[in-house]
Amino acid sequence: MSEKEQAGIEDLYADAAHWHVNTGEETIHAKRIPGRFRMYKWYTSILWLVFFIVPYFRWDDHQAILFDIPHRQFHFLSLTIWPQDVWMLSLVLILLAMTLFGVTAVAGRVWCGYFCFQTVWTDWFTWLEDKIEGNPIQRRKLDAAPWTMRKIKLKLFKHTLWLLISILTGITFAAYFTDAYDLWHSYLTLDAPLIAWVVLAAFIFFTYVFAGFMREQVCFWLCPYARIQSVMVDKDTVMPTYDVSRGEPRGKLRGKGSDERGDCIDCKLCVGVCPTGVDIREGMSEGCITCGMCIDACDSIMDKINRPRGLIRYASRKEMDGEPLPPLFKRPRVIAYSAILFLSIAGILYGLTHIPPVELSIVHERQPLFIQMSDGSIHNKYTIKAVNKTPEDLHMKVTVSGAEGISIAGDEGKNIVLKTGKIIPFHIFLTARPEALKGKRTPITFVLESLESPIIRLEYESVFISGR
Ligand code: SF4
Ligand code: SF4
Numbered sequence: 001m002s003e004k005e006q007a008g009i010e011d012l013y014a015d016a017a018h019w020h021v022n023t024g025e026e027t028i029h030a031k032r033i034p035g036r037f038r039m040y041k042w043y044t045s046i047l048w049l050v051f052f053i054v055p056y057f058r059w060d061d062h063q064a065i066l067f068d069i070p071h072r073q074f075h076f077l078s079l080t081i082w083p084q085d086v087w088m089l090s091l092v093l094i095l096l097a098m099t100l101f102g103v104t105a106v107a108g109r110v111w112c113g114y115f116c117f118q119t120v121w122t123d124w125f126t127w128l129e130d131k132i133e134g135n136p137i138q139r140r141k142l143d144a145a146p147w148t149m150r151k152i153k154l155k156l157f158k159h160t161l162w163l164l165i166s167i168l169t170g171i172t173f174a175a176y177f178t179d180a181y182d183l184w185h186s187y188l189t190l191d192a193p194l195i196a197w198v199v200l201a202a203f204i205f206f207t208y209v210f211a212g213f214m215r216e217q218v219c220f221w222l223c224p225y226a227r228i229q230s231v232m233v234d235k236d237t238v239m240p241t242y243d244v245s246r247g248e249p250r251g252k253l254r255g256k257g258s259d260e261r262g263d264c265i266d267c268k269l270c271v272g273v274c275p276t277g278v279d280i281r282e283g284m285s286e287g288c289i290t291c292g293m294c295i296d297a298c299d300s301i302m303d304k305i306n307r308p309r310g311l312i313r314y315a316s317r318k319e320m321d322g323e324p325l326p327p328l329f330k331r332p333r334v335i336a337y338s339a340i341l342f343l344s345i346a347g348i349l350y351g352l353t354h355i356p357p358v359e360l361s362i363v364h365e366r367q368p369l370f371i372q373m374s375d376g377s378i379h380n381k382y383t384i385k386a387v388n389k390t391p392e393d394l395h396m397k398v399t400v401s402g403a404e405g406i407s408i409a410g411d412e413g414k415n416i417v418l419k420t421g422k423i424i425p426f427h428i429f430l431t432a433r434p435e436a437l438k439g440k441r442t443p444i445t446f447v448l449e450s451l452e453s454p455i456i457r458l459e460y461e462s463v464f465i466s467g468r
Contacts, residue, residue: 005304009253009267012301016268018137022277022287028216029136030126031272035296044114045123052168055175060391067177071421079352082389084359088351095344100225102337104232106328107314108239112225113291118218119275121169121211125162126275132158136272162212163204170203216276220287230286235317236331240288240295242270242281242312243320250281253305263311267301270294270312280312358394358418359387362446362460369465377431378466379409385425386448386458388418395451398428402445405436406464415451430464437466 015031022028032038057064059077066075074081081088103110112119133139133154145151174196175183186192187200210218219226233239247264251257264281271279273294276287280294298312316325328334365381372378388394398413400406409429416426430444442464450456 008304009265012267012269013252015137015272016266018140019268019272020277021271021279021282022216022220022274027213028275028277029139030216030275030277030293031136031269031297032127032130033269033273033293033297033300035293035300037292037296041114041123041291041293045120047115048117048120052172055172055180063179065176066179069177073421079355080389080391081355082359082387084387085351085355088348091344091347091351095341095348098337098341098344101232102334102341104229105234105237105331105333105337107290108233108237109225109229109288109290112219112223112289116289118210118223119289119291121165121207122215122218122275124165125211126215128161129158132161159212162208166204166207166211167200169207170200173203174199216287219276219289226286232333233284234333235321236325238314238316238319238325239284239290240280240292240312241315241317241320242283243310243315244281245320247281247311263302263307265301265305269297269301273297355389356458357388357390357456358396358448358458359389360448360458360460361385362462364462364465370467372467373431377433378437380430380464382428382430382446382462383425384416384428384446385423386418387423388420390456391420392452393420394418394453394456396448396456397451399447399449400430400444401447403432403437403442403464406430406432406442406444416448432464432466434466437464440467441465 019031054065055063059075062075064075064077066073068075072083100111129139133142142151142154171183171187177199178196183192183196186196192200214222242264247262249261250264250266251261253265268279270281271277271294273296274280275291275293276289278285278287278294280288292314295312295314299309302309302311319325361384363383363385365383370378370380384398386396394417396416396418398408398416400408407430409431412428418424432442444462444464446460446462448458448460
């Protein structure tokens with residue numbers, strides 16, 4: 001090892017006094033070092049930029065993705081989901097849960113390490129902090145130093161940028177629920193409705209506090225997923241793992257007995273880079289978000305001391321015990337999660353391909369069940385409720401079939417207008433001569449046909465009731 005590298009190792013030992021395991025008493029200032037997994041983390045966090053730009057895309061004459069709460073519709077490109085189709089939402093939730101469970105069974109909390117909004121936003125916030133206030137040691141010194149003009153300027157600059165990200169996050173979230181361009185206009189002209197201000201204020205507060213101040217404490221103490229993940233992982237789950245057999249007994253690189261020690265030189269850099277302040281060498285921890293930063297750190301040390309990389313590496317407990325890792329299709333958890341996942345995908349696809357253009361229900365009037373008119377004819381009253389799920393108003397013709405002698409009274413039903421997205425109930429009367437009826441309950445079929453589009457044709461079974 002060159003003198004320069006030796007000096008670098010001594011600096012690490014000097015820094016090691018600053019790295020300690022998270023006990024929840026203070027904010028962790030994790031050291032940022034370059035590496036393979038650091039790069040992957042950047043790539044995955046860049047995916048979140050999609051969150052910021054999606055609300056500005058248009059599709060036809062509306063926002064491409066819009067949860068239109070006032071009109072109770074969800075627009076996804078040309079697809080519109082109505083409250084009647086909300087059962088698909090439960091399948092989507094099952095799908096997301098099973099994906100998370102399956103990924104956890106295979107690779108631990110990899111979602112937390114690379115994709116979770118809490119860790120991604122925290123990463124952005126701490127990157128800015130690092131650029132503005134310096135490395136963790138400089139930041140701690142700055143925090144402990146008395147207030148000077150320099151400290152005020154640095155803190156002001158950092159908090160302004162954090163607040164700008166928080167504001168942008170809040171506006172972007174709200175933009176998924178209303179037209180994004182109108183929303184910006186209403187905020188800028190201070191004309192936004194109260195609910196929009198409440199959503200914005202909540203998002204600014206939680207983004208600023210969770211990502212700026214609480215950081216890893218959210219993952220450690222608040223996140224429910226951290227608590228339940230242990231039931232999803234097993235000896236086959238691949239996670240950042242310290243190779244005890246290779247690393248121990250740990251100890252300083254130089255000095256008495258160094259020849260008999262393992263590869264861990266106890267520099268504590270793996271603790272220093274850990275965003276949740278975990279010491280991976282102590283085994284699996286509920287605070288470990290599987291981010292791989294400790295792998296980058298330890299690999300950089302191994303490179304410096306000319307030992308093979310991988311003292312900390314992604315590995316399963318079985319691998320560490322020298323057993324082969326079974327293929328995914330032979331792992332019961334993976335099979336069970338995948339089966340539920342595919343069933344939910346099948347259900348969602350079925351739902352999406354079978355959304356009817358008009359949802360119809362027809363209710364027979366109960367009070368009274370029928371009316372006998374002065375000319376002897378019998379009338380039944382029905383309430384028709386139809387939801388027009390197409391983007392245009394529909395003109396429908398209603399007819400009744402299935403029984404001779406039963407017809408619609410008057411001109412009703414010749415041209416019913418179904419407003420797009422609206423449920424406007426309307427009544428219809430059927431009339432029949434008593435002698436044409438064969439019993440008290442005569443099965444009938446209502447037929448609704450669109451005057452604009454022959455493919456929109458609905459049938460609804462009902463009954464005609466008389467006193468005979
Ligand atoms: S595991 Fe690696 S990074 Fe951690 S203390 Fe040992 S040598 Fe240093
Ligand atoms: S122990 Fe390693 S993988 Fe786990 S959170 Fe800390 S740095 Fe990330």
